[in-house]
Structure formats: structure tokens, C-alpha cells
Amino acid sequence: MPFKPLIALSDALEQLLESADPCLGIADVSLGQSLGRVLAADQCALIDVPPADNSAMDGYAVRSADVGRSLRVSERVAAGDVAGCLAPDSIARIFTGGEIPAGADAVVMQEDVITHGELIELPEQIQAGQHIRSQGQDCKEGELLLSRGRKIRPQDMGLLASQGIAQIPVFHKLKVALLSTGNELREPGSGPLPPGAIYNSNRPMLLGLLIALGCDVVDLGIVRDTADATFNALSEAADSADLILSSGGVSVGEADHVRDAVSALGEIALWRIAIKPGKPFAYGRVRSTPFIGVPGNPSSAFVTFVLLARPYIRALQGQVDVAGDVLPARADFSVGSKGSRQEFLRVTTCFKGGEVWARPYANQSSGVLSSVSASDALAIVPIGETIEQGQVIQFMPLDNLLY
Numbered sequence: 001m002p003f004k005p006l007i008a009l010s011d012a013l014e015q016l017l018e019s020a021d022p023c024l025g026i027a028d029v030s031l032g033q034s035l036g037r038v039l040a041a042d043q044c045a046l047i048d049v050p051p052a053d054n055s056a057m058d059g060y061a062v063r064s065a066d067v068g069r070s071l072r073v074s075e076r077v078a079a080g081d082v083a084g085c086l087a088p089d090s091i092a093r094i095f096t097g098g099e100i101p102a103g104a105d106a107v108v109m110q111e112d113v114i115t116h117g118e119l120i121e122l123p124e125q126i127q128a129g130q131h132i133r134s135q136g137q138d139c140k141e142g143e144l145l146l147s148r149g150r151k152i153r154p155q156d157m158g159l160l161a162s163q164g165i166a167q168i169p170v171f172h173k174l175k176v177a178l179l180s181t182g183n184e185l186r187e188p189g190s191g192p193l194p195p196g197a198i199y200n201s202n203r204p205m206l207l208g209l210l211i212a213l214g215c216d217v218v219d220l221g222i223v224r225d226t227a228d229a230t231f232n233a234l235s236e237a238a239d240s241a242d243l244i245l246s247s248g249g250v251s252v253g254e255a256d257h258v259r260d261a262v263s264a265l266g267e268i269a270l271w272r273i274a275i276k277p278g279k280p281f282a283y284g285r286v287r288s289t290p291f292i293g294v295p296g297n298p299s300s301a302f303v304t305f306v307l308l309a310r311p312y313i314r315a316l317q318g319q320v321d322v323a324g325d326v327l328p329a330r331a332d333f334s335v336g337s338k339g340s341r342q343e344f345l346r347v348t349t350c351f352k353g354g355e356v357w358a359r360p361y362a363n364q365s366s367g368v369l370s371s372v373s374a375s376d377a378l379a380i381v382p383i384g385e386t387i388e389q390g391q392v393i394q395f396m397p398l399d400n401l402l403y
């Protein structure tokens with residue numbers, strides 16, 4: 001029986017994201033444990049930062065009207081001191097971070113004064129407000145700092161700490177059950193390969209991709225290519241995780257049992273996407289647990305993970321911004337029009353003559369994992385398009401697709 005037409009990547013992505021139900025629980029974590037977690041509630045500023053006007057320089061806090069005068073130092077304010085009131089006809093010695101004494105309206109850098117014993121001669125030009133960091137210039141009490149759905153980065157941890165916030169509400173980690181299907185697979189470390197076998201490279205690669213996305217992984221190991229083993233493994237996976245991710249067994253061969261087992265236990269909602277590599281990508285559910293099946297070919301597994309599984313996982317995690325960046329580059333290659341699938345070439349990018357250029361790895365076979373390891377981006381070849389050397393194309397940097 002002929003298959004239905006291949007599904008466009010954009011349609012598949014839309015369907016995936018529409019069906020992503022972010023149903024994770026919420027827990028408070030300490031700021032120190034919050035890296036990579038997804039914020040479950042908006043965070044607003046509790047206080048002004050800085051809490052008072054302070055000096056941006058080591059020097060003197062002055063009245064700007066006192067330009068050119070020679071004045072005595074009446075006070076010394078370092079960071080952490082409580083500033084008083086600037087006495088008339090005087091200046092205050094001040095250090096970076098020190099609070100501006102009441103009455104002073106500018107700071108003069110120590111390099112810009114002339115010292116005559118106890119008297120300090122001020123320069124002829126002083127701007128009111130110069131070198132003063134005003135109260136609330138960083139954050140104003142009440143303003144929105146970080147929105148719900150934001151993945152916490154180190155700089156966000158610093159920002160929240162600047163507010164005195166020690167605990168934040170985050171979504172629980174997404175628990176993903178990981179399966180590798182294939183009789184031929186052996187684990188690295190299990191000894192030399194017997195005839196017909198290969199090492200399981202998808203398992204650590206997918207494990208790494210999941211960990212980088214902040215998931216907890218339930219690693220269910222290798223599943224043999226039988227209908228029973230596949231059925232039982234998927235059934236166990238559905239009970240132990242929020243999402244099932246399997247590799248291999250989604251194509252049309254007699255040893256490809258995954259789709260049948262998923263259909264028997266639930267449904268296949270998406271299968272066969274118009275992309276190269278990665279056509280046999282499958283999505284559905286096993287009972288009520290969502291299921292993603294990436295193809296066994298290692299490059300196909302990687303590419304479908306970053307293009308389809310990653311945005312879906314980010315949506316399940318409660319993230320708002322799920323898409324990867326698409327940027328322009330010039331093609332350091334030419335390819336002819338090749339049929340019915342959007343291609344994702346594994347490329348290396350470099351900066352030449354003020355522009356980014358993308359050059360493909362020589363062997364783009366979906367079984368060649370070196371093509372992914374050696375590359376730093378995916379260059380997009382639209383369906384049916386011919387690309388000429390030097391033409392502007394679109395590419396997706398891999399670094400942005402790994403977290």
C-alpha cells in the first residue's frame with residue numbers, strides 16, 4: 001500500500017508543539033541549584049538596585065557648582081559605609097561603590113584633581129551627575145526581571161541574587177525514558193565486536209542531548225528487534241517517564257517493530273517527515289505517555305532530535321522560546337535540486353570578508369556520524385532548490401540547538 005505524502009517539517013513542528021502539554025509540577029530550588037531549570041513564575045524586582053546613588057569611580061564626591069575651587073575633605077565613604085551629609089565648602093573622599101553623601105551631586109575622579117596639602121583643587125568642568133550610578137538604574141522595585149518559562153542562565157542567577165532572592169519556583173525536570181533498538185547493537189566497553197555487530201552510538205549521544213536540555217533520563221538500554229521485546233520495553237517506558245525517546249526501528253523493514261508496538265499500545269500521530277536526513281521520524285503516544293522515535297542512522301537521530309524533539313521537549317518543560325536560531329550565510333558549495341525533502345547539510349562555518357560561509361562535510365550519508373561531530377551548523381537546502389556557490393542560504397548553528 002502506498003504511504004501518505006511526507007509531512008512538511010513546519011507542519012510536523014506545529015503539530016508537535018500544539019500537542020505538547022506542559023504538565024510538570026513545580027518546586028522551589030535554591031539559587032545555587034537553579035542553573036538550567038525552567039522558571040515557573042515571573043520574577044519581579046523586590047528592591048531598587050542599586051539601593052542608593054553611589055560612586056562609579058574612586059575620587060571625590062562634590063557639589064558640581066564648586067568647579068575650580070580648592071576644598072578640604074570632610075568625610076570618607078567607602079563601599080559599605082553609610083554616607084552622611086556633605087558639610088558646606090567641603091568635598092568627600094569616595095571610593096567605587098560608596099554611597100553619595102546628601103548634598104553632593106557629582107564625582108570627580110582622583111586623577112582629575114590637584115592636591116595642595118590638605119586642599120583639593122577641583123577641575124574647571126564638572127557635570128552634575130557625573131560618575132554617579134543612580135538608585136534603581138539596574139532594577140526598579142516592581143519591574144519584571146525574568147518571565148515564567150525562562151531557562152535560568154548564570155547571569156540570571158546573578159540578577160536574582162542582586163535582589164536578595166534565594167529560592168525560586170521551577171518546573172520539575174522532565175523524565176525521559178531512552179531506548180535503543182537493534183539486534184546489532186553492543187555497548188562500548190562490552191569487548192570487541194562480534195561479526196555483524198556495531199557499537200551503540202545513539203545511546204550516549206541522545207543521553208547527552210537530553211542531559212544538556214536539563215532532562216532526567218531513565219536509560220532502558222538496548223531493545224532487541226522482536227515484536228514482544230519492543231512492546232514490553234515501550235510498555236515499561238510509559239510507566240516510568242513523562243516522555244519516551246527511542247532510536248531505530250521506525251522505518252519499513254521487517255525488523256522495524258517500533259511503530260507497530262506504539263500503535264498497539266497507543267497511536268502514531270506523525271510519521272515520515274520531508275527532511276533529509278531523518279525521514280522516518282515518528283511521534284505518538286504509548287498509552288498516555290508521549291512517544292518520539294528518531295531514526296536509527298546516527299546523523300538522522302541527531303538531526304531529528306535537534307529539529308523536532310528539542311523544541312517539543314522545551315515546550316513540555318514549560319519553556320516559551322523553543323525554536324532554534326536561523327541565520328544567513330553564503331554557500332561555500334553548490335548542489336543541484338534533489339527531490340522531495342528539505343536537506344540539512346552538516347557544515348562548518350567560518351567568517352570571511354565580513355560574512356559567514358558554510359562548507360559541507362564531504363560525506364553527508366546519514367550513517368556517517370563524523371559529519372555531525374566535525375560540523376558546527378546545519379545548512380538548509382529547501383525542497384527542489386539548486387544552490388550556487390556564493391549564494392545566500394540559511395543555517396542553524398549547532399551550539400544554539402544543544403540546550
Ligand SMILES: Nc1nc2c(c(=O)[nH]1)N[C@H]1C(S)=C(S)[C@@H](COP(=O)(O)OP(=O)(O)OC[C@H]3O[C@@H](n4cnc5c(N)ncnc54)[C@H](O)[C@@H]3O)O[C@H]1N2
Pocket residue numbers: 180181182184185198199200201202203247248249250251252253256277278279280294295296297298300366367
Ligand atoms: N525500504 C526503505 N528502507 C529504508 C527507508 C525507506 O524509506 N524505505 N528509509 C531509510 C532511512 S531514510 C532511514 S533514516 C533508515 C532508518 O531506519 P530505522 O529508524 O528503522 O533504523 P534501523 O533500521 O534500526 O537502523 C538504521 C541504521 O542505523 C544503525 N543504528 C541503529 N541504531 C543505532 C544505534 N543506537 N547506534 C548506532 N547505529 C545505529 C543501524 O545499524 C542501521 O545501519 O531506514 C532507511 N531504510
Ligand code: MOO
Pocket residue numbers: 275276277278279280295297299300366367
Ligand atoms: O532519512 Mo534517512 O535519515 O535519509 O537516512
